[in-house]
Every structure is written in C-alpha cells, then in structure tokens.
Amino acid sequence: MSSGEVIKRAKYKTSVKDPGTPGVLKMTEQKFLFNPNDPSSVTKLDVEFAHIKGNALAKSGEAAKAASTAKVTSSTKVASEKSAVSFPDEQLSTAEMELRMNLLREDSELQKLHKQFVIGGVLTESEFWATRKKLLDVDNRGKLKQRVGFKSTMILDTKPMADGRTNKVTFNLTPEIKYQIFVLKPAVHQAFLNLVPSKMTEKDFWTKYFRAEYLHSTKNAITVAAEAAEDEELAIFLKEDNILAREARRKIRRVDPTLDMEADLGDDYTHLPDHGIFRDGTKEISETQHEQYMRTLSQDLNRQGAVVLEGRTVDVDLEDPRTVAEALVRSRQELDGDKTQERLDRLSRMTDIEDLREPLDHPFAPLCIKDPRDYFDAQQANALKTLDDARNKMEQTKRNLSIDEAYGSLRDSISKIKTMGLSDPIVKPEVALSVLNGLTQNISSSKFQLGKNSRESILDALDVHTGITETFLVFISYYYNISSHKVDDVQVSRLKDAMSQTYRQLEEIKESVQSDFRHKVSLLVRPMHQALDAAFQHYDADQQKRSSKGEPLNGFV
Amino acid sequence: MASAPSKLYADDVSLLMVLLDTNPLFWSTSSLPFSNFLSHVLSFLNSILLLNQLNQVAVIATGYNSCDYIFDSSVSTSRGLENGRMPALCSNLLQKLEEFVVRDEQLCKEGSENGLASSLLSGYVAIMNAIFSAQRSMVPIDSCYLGSNNSAFLQQASYITGGVYLKPQQPDGLFQYLSTVFATDLHSRTFLQLPKSVGVDFRASKEDSRKDGRPLESRRKDSRKNDPNIQLASSV
Numbered sequence: 043m044s045s046g047e048v049i050k051r052a053k054y055k056t057s058v059k060d061p062g063t064p065g066v067l068k069m070t071e072q073k074f075l076f077n078p079n080d081p082s083s084v085t086k087l088d089v090e091f092a093h094i095k096g097n098a099l100a101k102s103g104e105a106a107k108a109a110s111t112a113k114v115t116s117s118t119k120v121a122s123e124k125s126a127v128s129f130p131d132e133q134l135s136t137a138e139m140e141l142r143m144n145l146l147r148e149d150s151e152l153q154k155l156h157k158q159f160v161i162g163g164v165l166t167e168s169e170f171w172a173t174r175k176k177l178l179d180v181d182n183r184g185k186l187k188q189r190v191g192f193k194s195t196m197i198l199d200t201k202p203m204a205d206g207r208t209n210k211v212t213f214n215l216t217p218e219i220k221y222q223i224f225v226l227k228p229a230v231h232q233a234f235l236n237l238v239p240s241k242m243t244e245k246d247f248w249t250k251y252f253r254a255e256y257l258h259s260t261k262n263a264i265t266v267a268a269e270a271a272e273d274e275e276l277a278i279f280l281k282e283d284n285i286l287a288r289e290a291r292r293k294i295r296r297v298d299p300t301l302d303m304e305a306d307l308g309d310d311y312t313h314l315p316d317h318g319i320f321r322d323g324t325k326e327i328s329e330t331q332h333e334q335y336m337r338t339l340s341q342d343l344n345r346q347g348a349v350v351l352e353g354r355t356v357d358v359d360l361e362d363p364r365t366v367a368e369a370l371v372r373s374r375q376e377l378d379g380d381k382t383q384e385r386l387d388r389l390s391r392m393t394d395i396e397d398l399r400e401p402l403d404h405p406f407a408p409l410c411i412k413d414p415r416d417y418f419d420a421q422q423a424n425a426l427k428t429l430d431d432a433r434n435k436m437e438q439t440k441r442n443l444s445i446d447e448a449y450g451s452l453r454d455s456i457s458k459i460k461t462m463g464l465s466d467p468i469v470k471p472e473v474a475l476s477v478l479n480g481l482t483q484n485i486s487s488s489k490f491q492l493g494k495n496s497r498e499s500i501l502d503a504l505d506v507h508t509g510i511t512e513t514f515l516v517f518i519s520y521y522y523n524i525s526s527h528k529v530d531d532v533q534v535s536r537l538k539d540a541m542s543q544t545y546r547q548l549e550e551i552k553e554s555v556q557s558d559f560r561h562k563v564s565l566l567v568r569p570m571h572q573a574l575d576a577a578f579q580h581y582d583a584d585q586q587k588r589s590s591k592g593e594p595l596n597g598f599v
Numbered sequence: 600m601a602s603a604p605s606k607l608y609a610d611d612v613s614l615l616m617v618l619l620d621t622n623p624l625f626w627s628t629s630s631l632p633f634s635n636f637l638s639h640v641l642s643f644l645n646s647i648l649l650l651n652q653l654n655q656v657a658v659i660a661t662g663y664n665s666c667d668y669i670f671d672s673s674v675s676t677s678r679g680l681e682n683g684r685m686p687a688l689c690s691n692l693l694q695k696l697e698e699f700v701v702r703d704e705q706l707c708k709e710g711s712e713n714g715l716a717s718s719l720l721s722g723y724v725a726i727m728n729a730i731f732s733a734q735r736s737m738v739p740i741d742s743c744y745l746g747s748n749n750s751a752f753l754q755q756a757s758y759i760t761g762g763v764y765l766k767p768q769q770p771d772g773l774f775q776y777l778s779t780v781f782a783t784d785l786h787s788r789t790f791l792q793l794p795k796s797v798g799v800d801f802r803a804s805k806e807d808s809r810k811d812g813r814p815l816e817s818r819r820k821d822s823r824k825n826d827p828n829i830q831l832a833s834s835v
Contacts, residue, residue, distance in 0.1 A: 448624050455637070459637050
C-alpha cells in the first residue's frame with residue numbers, strides 16, 4: 043500500500059480479562075496510534091515502534107498490545123489492500139469511517155474509483171468524499187430501509203370457531219393479533235392499560251373482549267345493548283370507540299367547509315333491495331335505535347386502512363402485551379403535535395420503495411456556479427448572434443432577386459426541361475451507389491443504436507467516463523471556488539497529470555474502436571476533449587497570471 | 600406524441616399524393632436547379648405508375664400565393680410518348696405547372712396591391728388540421744426535405760403520421776432517394792426497414808414564431824418555401 047498505513051477497529055485492554063476500550067488503531071511504519079471511540083476516555087496511545095524494546099514483556103499492557111500489533115501488521119497488509127480503505131489525512135470518528143468502509147464494500151464501482159484516485163494518490167480522501175456528501179448522510183441512509191408494515195388483513199374479522207357439540211366458541215389470539223387490536227382500537231388499548239394488572243388479569247380481559255366481539259358478530263343490537271347495561275366493563279368494548287370518534291370528529295372539522303358532508307348521506311341506498319354491502323352473509327342495515335352498539339363495515343375498513351397506512355410504529359418484542367401497550371402509548375404521543383409533520387415526511391419517504399428505485403446514483407456532484415444567470419445570458423447572446431447572422435445572409439440573397447425575377451427563373455427552368463427533356467441518365471451511377479450506401483449505413487447504424495440502452499454507450503463500457511468526471515469535477519470545483527479545501531500547487535498539478543492521462547486514454551479509445559463506430563465515439567468523446575481543453579487552458583492562463591503577479595494560485599482561500 | 604398506428608394493407612397498390620413546393624424564392628437560392636429537381640420527380644412519378652397498373656398519382660403544386668392540382672393520373676389517359684422526348688405524363692404536368700406558376704405570379708401582383716389578404720392564423724391552423732386529419736385517417740406523410748436546415752414542422756408531421764422524414768445528403772441523387780425510400784408502398788413497408796429520424800424536434804412551432812417576432816403567416820411561407828416536396832401516400 044502506497045501510504046503505508048493500516049487502520050483497524052480495536053479494543054484496548056490492560057489485561058486479558060479486561061472488557062477493553064473500543065476505538066480505532068492506526069499504524070504507520072514508524073508508530074501506532076490508538077483513539078478510543080469515546081473522546082472523553084483517557085486511554086489514548088501514541089507509541090513509536092522504536093520505543094518498543096521487545097514483545098515478550100507481556101506484563102506491561104502496552105507491550106502486550108505491541109505484541110499483537112506486530113502480528114497484525116503482517117496480516118492486515120493483505121486484508122487492507124483487499125478492502126482498499128485508508129484515511130490518511132483526517133481524523134475521523136469510527137462511525138464515519140465505518141460508514142465509508144461500508145459504502146465502498148457495497149458499491150464496487152465506487153471502490154474502483156476510490157482505488158484509482160485515492161490510493162493512486164490523485165485525490166485526497168476528503169476530496170473524494172466531498173463530492174459524495176449525500177452518500178455520507180447517515181440519517182438518509184438509515185431511514186430509507188424498508189420495514190415490515192402493518193398487516194393488511196382485517197383483524198376485526200377474527201372469526202370464532204365453534205365446535206359443534208358444546209356451546210363453547212374459541213378465539214385465536216397471538217401476540218401479533220393483540221398488537222393489531224391495540225393499534226386498531228384505541229379504546230381497547232386504553233382499557234387494557236387501565237384495567238389489566240389492577241382490576242383483572244390479562245386472561246379475563248381478553249375473554250371479556252372476545253365476548254363483546256362475539257356479541258357483535260351476532261348482529262343483535264338489542265342483546266348487545268342489554269349486555270352492555272349489565273356489565274360496565276363489557277360496555278367498554280361494546281360501545282363506540284370514543285377515542286376514534288373524537289379523532290373522526292376532529293378530522294371532519296378539518297374538511298374544507300365548502301364540501302357538503304350532508305350530501306353524502308343522501309347517497310345511502312342500503313335500504314333498497316339489491317343494494318348494500320353483504321358481510322358474513324348478512325346485509326348490514328342501519329338501525330337508528332341502538333346505533334352506538336352497531337359497527338359498520340365501512341368504519342372498520344376505514345380504520346384498518348388508516349392504521350395500515352400509518353405503518354408499524356412499535357419496534358418491541360410482541361410477546362408481552364403490557365410492553366406493547368406502553369410502547370404504543372409512547373409512539374402515539376410522539377405522533378401528536380409537531381410530530382405529525384415528521385410522520386407525513388416519513389410516509390412520503392416510505393413511498394420511495396427501494397426495490398423500485400433506479401439502480402444507480404449518478405456519480406456526479408451537483409455543480410454550483412456562482413451566478414447561473416451569467417452562464418445562460420452568455421449562451422443566449424451567442425445563439426442569438428449566430429441566428430441573426432444566418433438570417434441576414436438569407437435576407438440578403440432574397441433581396442438580390444426580386445419576386446419577378448424569381449418567377450422568371452422558375453418559368454425558365456420549366457421551359458428548359460420542356461425543350462431538353464428529362465436528363466439522361468436521371469442519376470449518375472456513382473451518385474446512385476453512394477446514396478444507396480449512405481442509406482443502408484444510416485439504417486443499419488440506427489438499428490444498432492435502437493437495440494441499446496442509452497446508458498450502455500460504448501464509452502461507459504470502456505469505463506473511462508467515470509474517471510474523467512471524477513477528476514474533472516474536482517478540478518472544476520477548485521477553479522470555481524466551490525470546494526472549501528485548501529489547494530496547493532502540487533495537488534493541482536497532480537490533477538492535471540491525471541487529466542492529461544485521461545486525455546490520452548480518450549485518444550486511444552478513438553483509435554481502438556471499429557471504423558463503423560468511430561464517428562459515434564468521436565462524437566461522444568469530443569465534448570469531453572473540449573472540456574478538458576478548456577480546463578487546461580484555464581490552468582495555463584492562471585499559471586501565467588500567477589507567475590507574473592506572484593499571487594497565490596487563482597486566489598483561492 | 601405517439602406515432603400513429605399503421606393500417607394493415609393486403610396489397611401493394613398505392614395512391615400517391617405529391618405536394619411540390621414551387622415557391623420561386625426558394626428555388627432561386629437552391630443549390631439544386633429546379634429543372635433538375637423536376638427531372639428527378641417526373642422520373643419518380645413515372646416509375647410509381649409503372650410499378651403497378653392500379654397505382655394512382657396526383658400532384659399538387661404549392662406556390663407562393665396559392666396551390667392547385669397540376670396532375671391526376673386517373674384523368675389523363677394517354678400514356679404513350681409524345682414527340683419522342685418524354686412521356687405524355689410529363690408534358691401534361693409541365694404544361695399545367697407552367698400555367699400554375701403564371702397564375703401564382705399574377706396573384707402575387709394583385710396581392711401586393713391589396714395587401715395580405717388571408718388571416719395570419721388560418722395558414723398555420725390549416726396545415727395542422729391537414730396533419731392531424733392524416734394521422735386520424737392513418738395516411739402517412741412522407742417528407743423529402745431539400746432546404747438547408749431540418750424542418751421541425753415536417754419532422755413532426757411525418758413522425759405523428761408514421762411516415763418517413765428524409766433530408767437527402769446528396770441532392771443530385773434525389774431520384775435514388777425517392778425510388779429507394781419513398782416509392783415503397785405501405786404493404787411492403789411492414790417488411791422493410793426505412794430510415795428513421797434520430798431525433799424529432801417537438802418544440803411548438805407557435806412558440807418559435809413568437810420568439811422571432813415575425814407574424815405567423817410569413818413564417819409559414821418561409822417554412823413552406825423550404826419544403827420542396829411533401830408527399831401524401833395512401834393505398835386505394
């Protein structure tokens with residue numbers, strides 16, 4: 043490795059049994075440095091190998107460390123070359139370094155670039171990553187991960203199983219179902235928190251809950267009402283969910299006042315024959331009398347939909363319903379108030395499904411020119427100028443011939459062909475041949491292009507493109523003073539060398555391709571050459587200015 | 600806009616409509632002399648008629664001020680040679696063309712006295728109508744364009760009607776282009792790979808005219824001037 047450095051995650055131990063202080067170990071040829079992850083920790087080491095007398099003195103902690111490092115140096119040489127990671131110029135936190143290592147491991151293309159430019163010494167580590175700040179944004183990466191959402195099956199449809207012989211009905215209950223019930227029915231959730239350890243056992247609670255569910259499934263509103271009147275706790279489950287109702291009322295208040303909510307009631311056809319929703323084989327008919335004990339399918343569906351969209355908000359073990367219930371309370375509180383906006387943001391982020399995303403981020407850094415208007419104004423002025431030139435030319439030739447003369451010459455041509463007859467031969471054979479060749483070549487080449495993805499152009503396959511953009515971007519960023527890095531002559535000239543190398547590479551590509559595609563390749567290569575030329579020109583001009591004035595290069599800060 | 604679906608044709612009989620641009624201002628600046636151009640086109644028309652006995656050809660000349668039919672193969676019956684120099688078709692057509700040019704010139708003189716008669720927008724609307732009708736009735740518009748720059752207007756017209764847009768690189772080989780690309784009937788086109796435009800300029804022409812600051816009508820004339828040969832091909 044050119045930089046002669048190895049960086050490893052390590053633990054500092056004073057004895058074999060010591061759990062150790064986690065940190066980062068950095069070794070150069072002369073010495074090794076140990077920085078603990080916790081900056082407040084005092085176990086910081088800076089030992090030069092020259093001071094280490096021997097590694098047999100295992101009693102001293104430092105020496106023991108040295109013993110292991112001696113072993114490490116030989117083995118990590120291979121390992122680190124494989125992962126191609128080294129961060130020579132900066133002090134980085136471990137987390138940051140880990141992130142970079144992961145990025146390089148995940149993206150082979152990035153790794154190749156990194157190897158070529160950073161390990162090759164063209165760019166420094168910070169320059170390389172400066173153009174990829176987006177990748178380093180930890181928050182973005184972490185949150186984009188897909189998570190398992192809320193189940194979309196209707197838990198409210200949990201059907202009791204009756205064994206034909208006795209009057210017993212059985213409900214199935216799993217931790218997952220409990221969680222779903224809590225989320226779907228805030229009232230049950232609330233009741234669980236209020237009642238369970240103090241007033242009744244968990245088993246009694248669920249028994250009561252399912253008794254209520256069973257009563258609902260009988261669709262007998264009168265019985266439900268009667269039962270509710272007898273048992274206060276049962277009534278909690280049987281009545282309309284107060285929390286939900288409150289929320290619904292709040293939502294209705296937010297509806298645009300110009301929207302007539304009453305109008306929808308007129309669209310209720312359920313009382314007509316052949317209308318209404320069939321569920322469980324029976325038709326739902328709304329009865330006004332015991333309305334508070336009735337649930338409609340649309341209510342259930344709406345609630346289910348809302349919860350599914352909200353997503354899974356709790357990340358705890360589902361085994362203990364108590365912890366689940368408490369975690370839910372916490373997550374609900376979080377959602378309130380200011381958090382609502384954040385939740386909306388999260389929703390919009392979650393709609394960006396990773397599987398469906400474009401496979402590759404473009405390896406470009408956003409280019410920021412100080413005042414974009416200058417650029418466009420200049421471009422437009424140029425375009426207008428050429429346009430005007432062309433038009434003036436046209437106008438001039440037009441004016442040369444008056445309309446009478448034009449008609450005259452047209453009539454002359456017609457009478458000429460009338461007297462002379464058709465030209466013989468109509469087309470010269472060699473012209474005909476070249477036309478035919480031209481047409482066939484055009485057709486076959488456009489066919490070749492059609493089959494290809496625009497991305498897989500010939501150049502991309504040859505892999506130079508990314509290299510150019512990489513060096514070029516950094517170069518440009520220096521000149522337009524976007525980069526905050528300090529630049530010295532050595533770095534700039536190094537960049538220049540790398541760029542002239544790519545220049546030669548481009549030439550070689552042009553020569554190496556088959557003659558059929560040469561034109562196409564040169565079309566692709568030309569803008570890159572022009573860009574490089576412009577960069578070199580700028581560089582040379584700057585050098586001159588600098589040498590004449592004795593000022594620092596381009597006056598960067 | 601998506602390219603029009605093409606109709607399925609079972610035979611190779613064609614009805615070919617040729618629109619000849621006879622704007623004198625264009626032809627006085629063109630590198631290809633008008634007489635040579637006519638020679639190529641007349642040979643092409645003749646070969647279309649020879650390809651299939653049932654083929655029909657109609658030619659419309661579009662001048663500076665007007666346009667008119669100058670040839671219709673279903674009307675003219677004599678197909679022999681006239682005075683041994685050229686087919687009867689050609690002399691008929693040339694005769695009509697000459698008359699047309701004289702009329703057009705006459706209109707020009709009258710028009711200059713009266714000022715511009717037609718409304719500025721009507722021309723643009725009429726052309727767009729023609730293009731969309733062609734798309735609707737699945738008539739491909741082929742364009743062979745001899746001007747110096749590409750015509751975005753004709754490119755779009757050909758693209759949306761499923762026709763071919765071609766700008767010959769060698770105008771002196773025009774007949775070869777016409778017979779290789781444009782003479783193919785619609786049935787055969789399903790088996791052939793005809794030239795495709797690499798890119799179609801979809802900018803609205805209207806916007807262009809506003810930028811130019813010139814009235815629409817004069818712009819239309821300019822663009823027509825550069826479209827020496829628009830063809831409408833359709834099968835019977």
